[in-house]
Amino acid sequence: MDIQNHYYGHSAVFALYCGSRRLRHVSGLIQHGWTVSSPVTAQFGDFASWGPARRRLSWTSSSRGWSPDDAGNFFSDGTPMLDAIGAPYLYLLDAARANGVVPERTDRTLVLPLHGTALLKVDGDHVAYAQMVRDKEGPATVCLHIDDLHNDEILDAWRSAGHDVVSAGDRRDPQFIGRILWMMSVAKRVVSNRLSTSIMYAAVSGADVAIYGPDFRLGANAAADPGLVMRDLWPEFYEESTPQDVLTKIAEAELGRGDMRTPQELSRLLGWESHTVVPFLEYWASGPLTKAQTVLGLKKIPEGAHATEAGLSPWHWIRHPLQHLPSPLPKLPAMAAVEPLRP
Known part of the structure; x- marks a missing residue:
């Protein structure tokens, strides 16, 4: 239905888990990253007017930052908007462990600085952070987001x-999540x-995790930056004494x-038990049109949606059209x- 379903290799993980031999269009929306607020506003806001026939597939039903019982997570007829299915990363991690193909750990530290996007730039001192990491960790492997690499x-x-700088690749690369x-x-640490999403992935993968360094800001709307909210809701990650378990x-x-979910349950929720003609048409036609209308202010979105992008003109999207338009599925x-890739 939308390009976000195929970000970071998520749809590819689900396709393999469900026994499919090819990527398929989804009759709904898949959460593509860990969020501090409900994915209904954080990631699905462009499609707020689309009805219950299109499922909103969240990763969890028990986040500290939001609850599926919040009023904003229901359609006007009282139907819940969200069906929790678990993060694609967990499915891939479990499969790799079951097949004995998880790489062995080294003593090197992996660093993932807060990154920007084509639309939003990070305000922060990378020079100071790089030196801080060098003093504390020694030479480390640093994974930069594809936009920061440029x-x-x-x-x-x-x-x-x-x-040592590496990359997981473009977000539409289905092997992104494998990297x-x-x-x-x-990484031992x-x-x-x-x-962030990456810290959550590291914790479930068995690595030691730590959060420290300059407080980078994402975008010009500082009031919408969730950094302080994260410290309040998940203080354990910011305290050095918290046991890793x-x-x-x-x-x-x-x-x-x-x-x-089981493969059968997940196939049903993704709309893969029947043909995907309607999701195909939505992906190529009605989905991009709906997003264009929200960018131009012609369509209403929920309060709080795109909060960090507040104040951006449509020109910011038009400057990078290929990042927001659909492309053939790989x-x-x-x-x-x-x-990982090495630039």
Whole structure:
């Protein structure tokens, strides 16, 4: 139905888990990252007017940051908007462990700084953070987001401090999540300056995790930045004395370990028990039109949706049209732990 269903290899993981030989369009929306607020506003806001026939598939039903019982998570007729299915990363991690293909850990630290996007730039001192990590961890492996890799100042800041820079690739690359699995599996310790999806992945993968460093800001709307909210709701991740097994348990809940589905249940929720002609047409036609209408302010979105993008003009989207338009679905890869890319 929308390109976000195929971000980071999520649809590929689900297709393989359900026994499909190809990627398929989804009759609904798949949450594509861990959120501090409900995915209804954080990720699905563009499609707020689309009815119950299109499922909103969240990772969990037990986040500290939001509850599925909140009023904003229901349609006007009282139907719940969200069906929890568990994060795709958990399915891939379980499969890799069951097949004995998880890489062995090394002593090296992995660092994932808070990243920007094509629309939103990060305001922060990468030079200072790179040196802080060098002093505390020694030479580390630093995974930069694909958009930050195109920023020479950010890239040089980490390389100049003696760190090895890698990438998980473009977010539409179906092997993205396999590269993340590799990095989370080989790193003994995973560090970031912000609680994020990657820290949750590291915790459930068995790595030690730590959060420290300069408080980067994402976008111009500082009031919408969730950094302080994260510290209040998940203080355990910011306290050095918290046992790692406690963090693992929290991450399991936030990623929806208890909400994972059987292949049959997941196929039904994804709309894969029948043809996907309607989701195909929505993906190529009505979905992009709906998103264009929200960008232009012609369609109402829920309060709080796109909060960090407040104040951006439509020109910010138009400057990067290919990042927001649909593209042919890639071939289904062999999903496994994959070595990261080196720029």
